[in-house]
Amino acid sequence: MIGWLQSAVPHLIVAPILLPLLTAALMLLLGERRRWKALLNVASSVLGLLIAIVLLRWVDSDAVPAVIGVYVPSNWEVPFGIVLVVDRLSALMLVLSGIVGLCSALFSIARWDRAGVHFHPLLQIQLMGLNGAFLTGDLFNLFVFFEVLLAASYGLLLHGSGRARVQAGLHYIAINLLASFLFLIGVSMLYGVTGTLNMADLAQKIPQVAAADRGLLHAAAGVLAIAFLTKAAMWPLNFWLAPAYVAASAPVAALFAIMTKVGVYTVLRLWTLLFSAQAGDSALFGAEVLTYGGLATLAFGALGMLASQQLGRLASFSAIVSAGTLLAAVGFGQAKLTAGALFYLLSSTLAISALFLLIELIDRSRQTQAVLLADEADELPLPPELLQPAHDANLDDEQHALIGKAIPGAVSFLGLSFIACALLIAGLPPLSGFLAKFAMLSALLNPLGLGIASAAERITVAGWTLLGLIIGSGLLSMIALSRSGVRYLWAPQDRPVPHLRVAECVPIVVLLGACVMLTVRADPVMRYAQATADALHDPARYIEAVMSAKPVPSRAAVIGRGG
Amino acid sequence: MELVVALAIGVLTASGVWLLLRPRTFQVIAGLSLLSYAVNLFIFSMGRLAIDKEPVVEPGIPQDLLHYTDPLPQALVLTAIVISFAMTGLFLVMLLASRGLSGTDHVDGDKGDA
Numbered sequence: 215m216i217g218w219l220q221s222a223v224p225h226l227i228v229a230p231i232l233l234p235l236l237t238a239a240l241m242l243l244l245g246e247r248r249r250w251k252a253l254l255n256v257a258s259s260v261l262g263l264l265i266a267i268v269l270l271r272w273v274d275s276d277a278v279p280a281v282i283g284v285y286v287p288s289n290w291e292v293p294f295g296i297v298l299v300v301d302r303l304s305a306l307m308l309v310l311s312g313i314v315g316l317c318s319a320l321f322s323i324a325r326w327d328r329a330g331v332h333f334h335p336l337l338q339i340q341l342m343g344l345n346g347a348f349l350t351g352d353l354f355n356l357f358v359f360f361e362v363l364l365a366a367s368y369g370l371l372l373h374g375s376g377r378a379r380v381q382a383g384l385h386y387i388a389i390n391l392l393a394s395f396l397f398l399i400g401v402s403m404l405y406g407v408t409g410t411l412n413m414a415d416l417a418q419k420i421p422q423v424a425a426a427d428r429g430l431l432h433a434a435a436g437v438l439a440i441a442f443l444t445k446a447a448m449w450p451l452n453f454w455l456a457p458a459y460v461a462a463s464a465p466v467a468a469l470f471a472i473m474t475k476v477g478v479y480t481v482l483r484l485w486t487l488l489f490s491a492q493a494g495d496s497a498l499f500g501a502e503v504l505t506y507g508g509l510a511t512l513a514f515g516a517l518g519m520l521a522s523q524q525l526g527r528l529a530s531f532s533a534i535v536s537a538g539t540l541l542a543a544v545g546f547g548q549a550k551l552t553a554g555a556l557f558y559l560l561s562s563t564l565a566i567s568a569l570f571l572l573i574e575l576i577d578r579s580r581q582t583q584a585v586l587l588a589d590e591a592d593e594l595p596l597p598p599e600l601l602q603p604a605h606d607a608n609l610d611d612e613q614h615a616l617i618g619k620a621i622p623g624a625v626s627f628l629g630l631s632f633i634a635c636a637l638l639i640a641g642l643p644p645l646s647g648f649l650a651k652f653a654m655l656s657a658l659l660n661p662l663g664l665g666i667a668s669a670a671e672r673i674t675v676a677g678w679t680l681l682g683l684i685i686g687s688g689l690l691s692m693i694a695l696s697r698s699g700v701r702y703l704w705a706p707q708d709r710p711v712p713h714l715r716v717a718e719c720v721p722i723v724v725l726l727g728a729c730v731m732l733t734v735r736a737d738p739v740m741r742y743a744q745a746t747a748d749a750l751h752d753p754a755r756y757i758e759a760v761m762s763a764k765p766v767p768s769r770a771a772v773i774g775r776g777g
Numbered sequence: 778m779e780l781v782v783a784l785a786i787g788v789l790t791a792s793g794v795w796l797l798l799r800p801r802t803f804q805v806i807a808g809l810s811l812l813s814y815a816v817n818l819f820i821f822s823m824g825r826l827a828i829d830k831e832p833v834v835e836p837g838i839p840q841d842l843l844h845y846t847d848p849l850p851q852a853l854v855l856t857a858i859v860i861s862f863a864m865t866g867l868f869l870v871m872l873l874a875s876r877g878l879s880g881t882d883h884v885d886g887d888k889g890d891a
Contacts, residue, residue, distance in 0.1 A: 354853055361860045368867060377878045381886045384802065384871050388884075391809050391864055392797070395816045398857055402850065406823035411849075 223272050227285040227300050229265045230308055230345035233258060238338035252327060255319045255334040262341065263312035270305040274742060280749060282759035284351070289765040293415040299351035299760055302746040303556075307348040307479055310560060313728055314472050314567050315341045317721035321571050322465040324717040329374040329463065336373070340366035340469060347476055351760055353401050353411045356480065360397065360445075364390050367473060370466040371458060382461035389454045393444040400438030407431045414760035417487045417753060421494030432499055435488065439481070439500060446477025447537045449511040455534060456518070460526035464574030467529070468721075471567040474537045475559060482544050482552075486750040487757075491547075501545050505676050508542025509683055511535075516687035519694040525573040528698055529566060532639045535687055536562035542680050543654055548661055552747035554653030557740060561646040561732055565638035568725035571718070572631050576702050579628065579712030622711040627719065629703045634726050636695035641688045646732035651684055653740065782822050789815035802872045802882045806865065813861040817854050824850030 237258035241251045273281050283300040286292065300308075319337055327333040343363025350356050368390075371383050405411055407427050408419040423431050444451040455474070459467050481504065489499040515534035522528040536558070543555035634645065641651035658677050673681075732739055749755060789811050796808030824847035832848035834840055872882075879886035 354856070358856065358860070361864070365864070365867070368871075372871075375874075377886070380871060380874045380878050384868075384875050384884065387864070387868050387871060388797075388805060388809065391861075391868065392812070394861075394864070395812050398816050399819055402820040402823040402853065405850065405853075406825075 227283050234338040234342035238335040241335040251334040252323045259316040259319045266308035266312040273305050284763035286765050293412045296355045297351040298349045304348045311344045318465040318469040321721040324715045336366050336369045374463045379461045382457045386458040393441045397441035403434030414757040442477050442480045447474045448507045449514045456530040459530040467570040468567040478540045487753045504545030508538050511538030512683045516690040520690050529569045549747040549751045550657035553744040554657050556743040558650035561650045564725045569635040624712045624714045640692040646729045786815050786818050820854050
């Protein structure tokens with residue numbers, strides 16, 4: 215039984231793509247039966263998460279050489295057919311998208327899935343696109359999965375309709391279509407220069423490209439990078455992000471928290487693979503662009519957070535801050551820093567996703583009528599009068615004793631969750647946001663590892679800037695988040711107690727609980743991140759694993775050999 | 778032939794970009810369509826341009842790239858055409874929805890300074 219299970223694990227590589235696809239197809243047959251669709255959505259998301267965890271445990275073994283699962287879906291010889299590859303990074307991203315997808319599905323059950331017919335199938339298709347993009351080892355297949363996840367995201371962004379959503383959707387689609395064209399141009403140029411689309415094969419071919427073609431190769435990589443960096447929300451390609459995320463309904467925005475991370479993932483994967491230190495004349499091509507672009511994004515995002523008056527915009531800009539930090543850290547090309555960045559990726563994605571869900575509940579608790587599905591995006595912040603204490607609240611302790619006011623349970627849940635999100639996003643102790651930033655700062659200051667004298671390795675200007683910006687952006691986001699917390703959770707008086715449903719609280723608890731788990735189990739997670747980063751910066755094993763994958767011999771060939 | 782194809786791609790791209798930057802939604806969608814044609818031609822040309830050569834193996838012709846044109850970019854173009862067609866269709870629906878909701882065909886939904 216155990217042996218059978220172990221032999222089945224390599225076939226699970228394709229499951230994260232097939233499962234959501236089949237689920238979505240089944241949902242279309244269910245028509246208007248919303249309860250069944252919701253049940254199916256949650257069940258399928260749970261199953262998908264379990265499969266992702268099995269894959270994660272499988273690739274996270276101490277075996278030498280490291281386990282890298284390669285699946286040849288159409289059974290073609292390797293550089294010619296499409297391959298799916300699961301290594302530590304892919305498995306990590308699969309688990310992350312599984313958690314966020316599940317929480318989004320759960321949250322939608324409370325009320326959002328009633329705002330349109332096809333929420334559940336679209337969510338599953340989105341998960342399929344995400345998982346496919348994380349798994350594929352082929353550049354053109356990556357394009358196809360990008361289109362799948364984008365097509366689903368267009369539908370999800372419009373979920374609930376309303377003028378603000380259509381308007382934001384129009385811009386979002388136009389930008390993404392344009393980015394897709396750039397993606398295609400980059401891919402076809404790379405094919406024209408190297409004659410292959412397999413990522414591992416590309417990595418092998420790039421050092422051998424003739425000197426005359428190298429300019430074309432770099433142009434191709436640059437065009438491709440613009441497409442990915444638009445998705446990863448690098449400044450100045452990120453002006454689409456805040457309006458789109460603010461307009462999206464809460465469960466969709468929570469799912470979108472991982473969309474910018476897809477861009478970061480592809481940059482990390484392709485850049486470390488194609489332009490690794492072993493790539494000859496092209497080694498570390500474009501590192502400065504990533505670093506300085508990331509730093510600019512980080513500064514832009516932090517200022518944007520400070521300028522935000524709406525909670526939705528605040529969360530959107532914190533997604534930009536997170537993307538900027540990741541891009542800048544990746545651009546340094548140091549394994550230790552990348553490991554810290556991966557830890558940060560986990561923690562910040564979960565926190566931002568939770569914040570988007572929380573915002574919906576906080577916004578709703580300010581409404582006297584609880585049910586309001588029309589777009590609330592154009593709403594101005596509370597007028598300053600509400601920031602003054604109400605007349606019956608006695609704040610003068612010389613005349614009377616302060617009258618304590620009981621905080622209802624629902625409000626304290628919202629408040630505590632908001633504090634947790636703020637701590638995670640700003641990177642303050644004791645939660646995992648702090649550990650992630652600490653890991654990155656430590657790697658910046660000690661490039662060779664703690665305790666090893668690094669006199670020879672001087673910290674560059676970019677290094678100091680990143681250090682300053684990570685700390686500075688933490689301060690700015692803390693100011694922005696605490697100001698919003700005071701305005702939306704402390705200042706309002708005499709409002710009705712918000713009515714929270716279990717289905718809405720559970721996803722927030724799960725997301726924040728995952729961050730607490732990251733904090734408590736920081737050691738194994740950090741080890742995993744370090745192993746992932748080491749493998750990324752030394753892609754020889756990845757290339758070897760993909761190139762040595764053999765298609766399954768056909769039945770006729772096996773019988774012929776046997777007889 | 779290379780020059781003709783290059784000129785065609787260039788003209789399509791330039792017109793597409795110009796239209797894309799216009800303030801009317803219909804101009805934007807026309808620009809996106811032109812850009813998608815340009816991109817499809819570009820992908821096609823990345824398999825090297827050849828006259829009178831088959832992309833699939835024919836009996837009697839030696840099986841090497843000297844005697845055939847590269848079939849892979851043609852397959853890629855097919856996929857890209859299908860996807861960009863679908864996305865343009867989706868964008869058209871958005872355009873109509875935006876027109877219906879805001880009463881104007883300006884890309885930002887503004888009535889005033891359009």
